[in-house]
Amino acid sequence: MIAYYFKLALLSLRRNLLLTALMIAAIGLGIGAAMTTITVNYLMSANPIPHKSDQLFYVQVDSWDPNQPYTEPNEPPDQVTWTEATNLTAAKQAKRQSAIATSFAVIEPERAEQKPFIASIRLAYSDFFPMFDVPFLYGSGWQESADQDLRRVVVLSKKMNDEIFGGEDSVGRNLIMAGTSFQVVGVLDNWELKPKFFDVTTGAFDEMEDVYVPFLLKQAMELPSSGNNNCWKPYEEGGFSAYLSSECINYQMWVELDSDAAKADYQSFLHSYVEEQKRLGRFPREQNNRLSDVMQWMENQEVVAEDARMMMYMALMFLVVCLLNTVALLLAKFIGRTPEIALRRAVGASKRTLFLQHIIESAMLGVAGGILGLAIAWLGLQGVSGLYGEDTKGLAELDLTMAALAVVLAIVSTVLAGIYPNWRTCSVAPAGQLKTQ
């Protein structure tokens, strides 16, 4: 029977090809626009480290200006000072902890044909690698002792290892960086985080760094700062060490805490730490410490761009217009078919069968619209990548979940759109219609 309904539905759709095409196009465009923007939002708000995002906490303490908050109404600064970065990591009050920061340096490859180039550096403590589940291709992160001993050790990204060492296992080899010889201890496997949650201060979708070196080398080698460097208080003369001991914030602080009790303990540790600093004449503002887990931090930093959300709302309204359009067209079409329906009812078709038959017809429209919508979403995402360029790398790709969602959304919305017109036409009284024939 179902097969027969399919045939009938197909016949009916073919009877007025232009109209069918119009409805499919409307659904396709609506679904396409909605899926394009939903995909971008979905990828932007993805959890980059799902299995432990609720155990990793971003640390904020309010070391800012007594006269005005870092951000209204009373938000603590989004980074910490060198003093806090080094003290909090050295305190070892969490399961794992690492202050991190960015820098850059010139690398002079040993192969003569390769020119020197500038590499971006992630400064980190040894805990960084196990804390963020960093994948290694060769070797591993450095030993904890290397942090304090200021060992010149480096972990390379896969891309860097390909460029400098042609992709071989380079563990144990040396590398000239910032005029100093470093020993390679590890090479990462592919590691792309979207969003790059551990540091969103200069953009949540920035590229990953080229090399990783021990944090304290910044002081030992006077490595330059990159990223955002904000100061509320002018610092004393005295060169690099004066700068490091100033109230300038340029460092991100992460801790791993695996239970609520550990989190509460860390909170009280922060409280007493700040009290102690207050006694030293720092921290002129009231206590305002914060621990945010990964997803809270992403929300606080508004990782999903406003524009992307705005576009999604617009596209969803666009889908509403397309569906209203479909309802109206289906209604007009089904009403035009009342005489036929009346006849079929008169010869014995039940309301239910007729309803089913027409629902199948709308569902077929939905499937076609969904497939068209997928194609349009794909085109739309190509367009979005084209328009935004590098910024959207990895944020404008359809995955299977999204593709399935597109088709389901199309079918459900078209079937819903078909319910009222169906109900209207199937409830005609056969006698009245037949009389006028």
Add this chain to the structure above:
Amino acid sequence: MSELGPIFRALLRNKVGALLLALQIAVTMTIMVNAIHMIENRSSLMARPSGLDEANQFYLSSTGYAQDFNEQLVVEEDLRLIRQLPGIVDATQINAIPLSNGGWSMGLSVEPGEEARGSGIAVYFVDDNGINTLDVELIAGRNFSAAEIGYREANDTQWPQNIIITEAAAKELFPDLNLNETVGKTVYINNDEPMTIIGIIDQLQAPWVGWSAVERVMLVPQRTLFGSSRYFIRTEPGQRDAMIKATEQLLLDRDVGRLIRNVRTMEETRADSYRGHQALQTILWVIVTVLTIITALGIVGMVTFSVNRRRKQIGTRRALGATRWQIIRHFLVENALVTSCGLILGVGSSIALNIWLVDLFSLPRVGWHYLPIAMAVLLVVGQLAVLGPARRAAAISPALATRSA
């Protein structure tokens, strides 16, 4: 307009259909008004002039890595050689590039002391060729002299005596003085370090295009010795691309142990900075256009159905003496009625959506003039969409009335 009654009654026979169309038009109008409002908002941001001669400017970074790299000597010699190239108007060292989203800002106040209220201002370190290279106009006071240009090490905290600021910054610091009176005034940086305003330039944007104080800039007469220097270069009109090659070649040929990188034009920088705005505008235009087309096609489809259903009635009206124009008019008026209802609804929902967007995204209020424009556009689109099927309706032969179905 005696037909209005019958048209209205005919409409009531398919209330839901009319309601759906009205709703569709209301939502279309809502999207249209708010999308065009956003587009206008973004394009007015993009239309702000930077104060530069963007078509003829480019910049590059020179980063030393050799142990014996002497930045001070290299920069001075580089700039001297670049300025000698035929086709180059001028060149300067600069710490940050306007519109590039990376730079340095400080707070200036008119009173010394920690409690004094500071105004944020972007800092460009330039030399005495800065004004000519940037192509900004000095409208009061004087330029830096060559003797005034000092050097700044990475961790220096002292500031030089003299600065030049933009008109916008002058107005912010000394709102009650005219520009000539502002020249010679003292302002304070780092709470209590005094600096004297020696000149005022007409306009120059800060590196951050989204900053509320984007027009507030100060020029500081120092060369930075930070290990990596930026050269900002202005060429004769039309010579830019040739000069980029020539300059790069010139610098590469000087073997002093440094890298040349980030060679970019101001036009690329502007496009990058405003890429998001540009993209949003394009996407919204596509949405508005496609939306209007879908709504129009929907109307065509619905009127076609309605004509097909009423063939006999139309034939009858024709047989009873209605002219073709009267038939066409019936459909035009019908559509106008429904569309108007939708548009009235649309005014309300457009404003409601705007209020919500203002709340959520701190967008400015929509200008009221968008409402009548959107209404007129949608009314015209609706009428044009009806015209095709209505003309086919008018072509129905009066003889149809005499045939039975």
